[in-house]
Amino acid sequence: MTIDQIQTPALVLDLDALDRNLRRMADFVEQHGITLRTHGKMHKSADVARRQIEIGGAHGICCQKVSEAEAFVRAGIRDVLVSNQVRDAVKLDRLARLPALGARVGVCVDDLAGVAELAAAVARHGTELDVLVELDCGARRCGASVSEVAAIARAVEAAPGLRFRGLQAYQGAMQHVQTWPAREAAFAEVAEAVRAAKAALAAAGLPCPTVTGGGTGSYPLETASGLYTELQCGSYAFMDADYGRIDGPDGQRLDAGAWDNALFVLTQVMSTAGPGRAVCDAGLKAMSGESGLPLVQGRSGLTCEDLSDEHCRIADPDGVLSIGDKLWLVPGHCDPTVNLHDWYVGLRGGRVETLWPVTARGKLW
Numbered sequence: 001m002t003i004d005q006i007q008t009p010a011l012v013l014d015l016d017a018l019d020r021n022l023r024r025m026a027d028f029v030e031q032h033g034i035t036l037r038t039h040g041k042m043h044k045s046a047d048v049a050r051r052q053i054e055i056g057g058a059h060g061i062c063c064q065k066v067s068e069a070e071a072f073v074r075a076g077i078r079d080v081l082v083s084n085q086v087r088d089a090v091k092l093d094r095l096a097r098l099p100a101l102g103a104r105v106g107v108c109v110d111d112l113a114g115v116a117e118l119a120a121a122v123a124r125h126g127t128e129l130d131v132l133v134e135l136d137c138g139a140r141r142c143g144a145s146v147s148e149v150a151a152i153a154r155a156v157e158a159a160p161g162l163r164f165r166g167l168q169a170y171q172g173a174m175q176h177v178q179t180w181p182a183r184e185a186a187f188a189e190v191a192e193a194v195r196a197a198k199a200a201l202a203a204a205g206l207p208c209p210t211v212t213g214g215g216t217g218s219y220p221l222e223t224a225s226g227l228y229t230e231l232q233c234g235s236y237a238f239m240d241a242d243y244g245r246i247d248g249p250d251g252q253r254l255d256a257g258a259w260d261n262a263l264f265v266l267t268q269v270m271s272t273a274g275p276g277r278a279v280c281d282a283g284l285k286a287m288s289g290e291s292g293l294p295l296v297q298g299r300s301g302l303t304c305e306d307l308s309d310e311h312c313r314i315a316d317p318d319g320v321l322s323i324g325d326k327l328w329l330v331p332g333h334c335d336p337t338v339n340l341h342d343w344y345v346g347l348r349g350g351r352v353e354t355l356w357p358v359t360a361r362g363k364l365w
């Protein structure tokens, strides 16, 4: 198929741009001697995960929900970390069953009761799980405090079937801080917490082979700190409008060369009835709006002004748009946008090369 034949609105992946992003990250981790476990919650796609492992320098993936982990493991991904807490009885059973499908499976924990629940689940199923103690390193989301880490890790070590692998220290709240110096300043608190938690583990005689964390906004900081062994970046692979507008270490926007926009919602004009505006057929059911409006790729005179359920209003002061014109929208936030679609339309060289299912679409439980 040619691009003209794609029915809109469609979730489109520019495979050349995706590959460039994956190779750039692979080069980065190789040059810096750090490992990469990309975040699969962003793309929810077994095909993208496979490509991250094949050419992108990743040795495994993260996901956020047990149902996502099930979807990835069933699709053949063999190393999956649920970078989150699992505390529901049914979910614990489902998690503990997963290694029997042939995958190495990890999970986070942030209190002693959570360790006991995981230990009971693996005992019921005769399996083993890797366990990371999640540290609250400043985001005030999940995570134990520095003073609690060693006791939780000791309980993991003592539980048959649980393997203590180290710490998860992800600071989500600093990822979109606009300037690089301000993000560097925010990372100082993270580094202090991680350093103290590692010292507490060492004092307790507990080895800490893994410290995992970092996102697209911060990964050079985790890497340069020397405290981390593994990065968990997700959005770099697609690059959305919300990440694109923040500064990288060079002071340039992240979408100004460091990373390419690979994910688009392809839409077409269906009304030009109102003066100075065109209305397209992709709204909030085709892309999320909570992180801002989409950018119109490659059309500097056109801006998206509003999204409603099925409509997108484009300001077109010079009246350049006509019915049927196609626009490439860079969504505000890739993760929730992807979850709205069944399929990626994969393009290469201006033609449709493949359709990839959004493998873990709707896997929220």
Ligand SMILES: Cc1ncc(COP(=O)(O)O)c(C=O)c1O
Pocket: 039, 042, 062, 083, 170, 172, 175, 213, 214, 215, 216, 217, 232, 233, 234, 235, 236
């Ligand atoms: C636990 C965890 N690790 C890593 C990430 C990194 O994702 P991104 O690179 O898309 O910011 C996230 C994103 O929310 C996350 O929740």
